[in-house]
Amino acid sequence: MKSTRKKPPKASTVKRRDSSSRESVAALKEIIAAQAQEIREGAEQHAATSEILRVIASSPTDLQPVLDVVAENAARLCDATDAAIWRADGDNLRSVAHYGPVPLVEHDRPLNRGWPAGRSVVDGKTIHVHDVATELETEFPEAKSRTLLSGARTVLATPLMREGMPIGAVHIRRTEVRPFSEKQIALLQTFADQAVIAIENARLFHELKESLDQQTATSEILGVIASSPTEIQPVLDAVAESAVRLCIAEDATIRLVYGNLLRQVAHHGTIPTAGAEQDRPINRQSVMGRAVVDRQLIHVEDLRSPLAETEFLGAHVPGRDIHTMLATPLLREGVAIGVIGLRRMVIRPFTDKQIALLKTFADQSVIAIENVRLFKEIQERNAELREALEHQTATAEVLGIISRSPTEVQPVLDAIVESAARVCGIDDVVLRLHEGGVMIPRAHFGPIPIGRIEIRIDEPQFRWVRGSEDER
Numbered sequence: 001m002k003s004t005r006k007k008p009p010k011a012s013t014v015k016r017r018d019s020s021s022r023e024s025v026a027a028l029k030e031i032i033a034a035q036a037q038e039i040r041e042g043a044e045q046h047a048a049t050s051e052i053l054r055v056i057a058s059s060p061t062d063l064q065p066v067l068d069v070v071a072e073n074a075a076r077l078c079d080a081t082d083a084a085i086w087r088a089d090g091d092n093l094r095s096v097a098h099y100g101p102v103p104l105v106e107h108d109r110p111l112n113r114g115w116p117a118g119r120s121v122v123d124g125k126t127i128h129v130h131d132v133a134t135e136l137e138t139e140f141p142e143a144k145s146r147t148l149l150s151g152a153r154t155v156l157a158t159p160l161m162r163e164g165m166p167i168g169a170v171h172i173r174r175t176e177v178r179p180f181s182e183k184q185i186a187l188l189q190t191f192a193d194q195a196v197i198a199i200e201n202a203r204l205f206h207e208l209k210e211s212l213d214q215q216t217a218t219s220e221i222l223g224v225i226a227s228s229p230t231e232i233q234p235v236l237d238a239v240a241e242s243a244v245r246l247c248i249a250e251d252a253t254i255r256l257v258y259g260n261l262l263r264q265v266a267h268h269g270t271i272p273t274a275g276a277e278q279d280r281p282i283n284r285q286s287v288m289g290r291a292v293v294d295r296q297l298i299h300v301e302d303l304r305s306p307l308a309e310t311e312f313l314g315a316h317v318p319g320r321d322i323h324t325m326l327a328t329p330l331l332r333e334g335v336a337i338g339v340i341g342l343r344r345m346v347i348r349p350f351t352d353k354q355i356a357l358l359k360t361f362a363d364q365s366v367i368a369i370e371n372v373r374l375f376k377e378i379q380e381r382n383a384e385l386r387e388a389l390e391h392q393t394a395t396a397e398v399l400g401i402i403s404r405s406p407t408e409v410q411p412v413l414d415a416i417v418e419s420a421a422r423v424c425g426i427d428d429v430v431l432r433l434h435e436g437g438v439m440i441p442r443a444h445f446g447p448i449p450i451g452r453i454e455i456r457i458d459e460p461q462f463r464w465v466r467g468s469e470d471e472r
Contacts, residue, residue, distance in 0.1 A: 066198035067097035070170070074191045075099045078184040080172035081152070085195060086117050087160075087168040093118060102150050102173055115140055117171040120157040124166045126189065129155040130179045153177045156185065158192045162200060170195060210246075214357060217242040218364070225368045229375045235368035236266035239340070239361050244269050247354040249326075249342035254365065255280070255288060256330075256338035262288060271322070271343060287312055291327040292336040297359070300325045301349045323347045326355065328362045332370060340365060387423075394419035413443035421445050 067085050075083035082100020086093040088111060095107040113119040119140075120127045129135055132155055152173040160168040170192045172180075180188075221238050228234045236254050243252040251269020255262040261279040284290040290312070291298045300308050302323050322343050330338035340362050342350065350358075401415045417429040428446025432439040441450055 063198060063202040064097070066202075067195060068099070070191050070195045070198070071097040071099040074170055074172055074188055078156070078172055078180060078188055079174075080156075080180075081175050083170065083172045084117075085160075085168065085170050086121075087199075088121060088166070093121065093168065096168075100173075102152060102175065105150060116155045116157040117169040120159045120169045120171075121166045124159055124161065126156070126158040126185060128180065128185065131177045133177075151175045154179055156180045156188060158185075158189050160192050160196045160199070162196050167196070167199065210353070213246055214360075217246055218360070221361075221364050221368075225364070225371060229371060230379075232368055232372045233266070236365060237268070239365050239368075240266045240268035243340065243342060243358060243361050246357055247326075247342055247350060249350075250345050252340065252342050253288070254330075254338065254340045256369075257282065257292065257336065262292065262339065265338075269343075271345075285312060287325045288327045288339045288341045291329045291339045291341075295329050295331060295334070295336050297326070297328040297355065299350060299355065302347045321345060324349055326350045326358060328355075328358050330362050330366045330369070332366050337366070337369065390423045394423050410443070414445070417443045417445040 071083045071085050074080070080100070082098065082102040084095055084099075084104060085097040086109070087096050088094075089108075091111050093109050093111050095104055098104055109115065109118060111118055111121060113122050116127045116129055116132075129140070131153055132140065133153060150173070153176055154174040155171070156173075157169050157171045159166040160170065170188060172188060174180075221235065221242065224235050224238045240252040240254055243249065249269065251267065251271040253264060253273075254266040256265050257263075258279070260282055262282055263279050264273075267273050280286065280289065282289050282292050284293050287298050287300055287303075300312065302308060303312060303325055304321075304323055323346055324344040325341060327339055327341035329336040330340065340358065342358060397419060398412060398415050401412050405411045413431050417431050421427070421429045426446075428448040429444070430441050430450055431443040433442045434440075444450055
């Protein structure tokens, strides 16, 4: 029988298998490490989102803590040197939050395409600059000097979009040339969305509070009108106070038309009123006067501007640096019966909402003034009707007595003096008849004793005929 013997494996085959196993293990470790990294990143992102949502929930009216947290998380999770959040303010972008060691050269920048954050807002899309040093001259000439000062090299900016409109941008930077990954770009867009949610929440909450404050103020003023139908002063005082508080002014003044003058009837605020109580002529040289003359709202953004100083010579009060002023007339059936004015010590124009609110306060003032006028007219008319009715009733009573006592004079005379006292609102009435050149008392009503006093027609003095010592 022929014996057989196994051949040993070739060394090269064993080595290949060992090498393949090691590579498989290494690849598996890489996969595990990558998955672990993704899990960590996901956990960090979840934690960051939870933190931002928590701050939003705990600060519905205070936007700053939310923006600060968004900036911090954007810088940390996107592995950036710093992060800044910018909000559109007219023709500028204003820095509202910043995190990181890279300084912001300016906190207000023009809203244009000359720098990454500005371009992201103008274009409404994410701007990723791998190396600003190579693109300064051609793409971002306006950012050259600022970029050199900051030391930033790689920049990523994404817009804050609300209902399809950009309202700002989130801007992150690195001081080395290291482009951001697709995940980091997507993550920054998530942070931008969270910032928009916070901004929108704060805006809606603020608008709701404003609306509630306005409704409350309107209700309070209407309540004062209802509780003071004959008094205008409490209403005007309440209007002035509400106008200052809700329109954010230094003071409010209400003046009413008296002939050719404007007379101050209410004031509230911190601006001194020394001399302001004086009557002012109605003309176009003052803001409030012009509002009355033109019967329309007058809004002056800066009384100290050369044009305004020429237009409103009567608006300048020595020692008072008043800049922005708003005045609207009190119109009744198209006729200006007064004016309400607001003032600010800084150049800060009133918003459309504040202007509309002041018009509402003006309308409420007119309602109150008209109510008081109508109430007084009704009272006067009622008094006239009561007086006429009393006269008619007294006449009817006297005529009734005459008809019941056609042969007796005294009951008629007694009724006449009693009715005269009641209708004329006096305490004592005496009726005298002319008899033989003497006025003899024939009827009396009231508490004052008359004794027996005779008055001779041809003598200027009384002559006492009979009476007690007390009567004399």
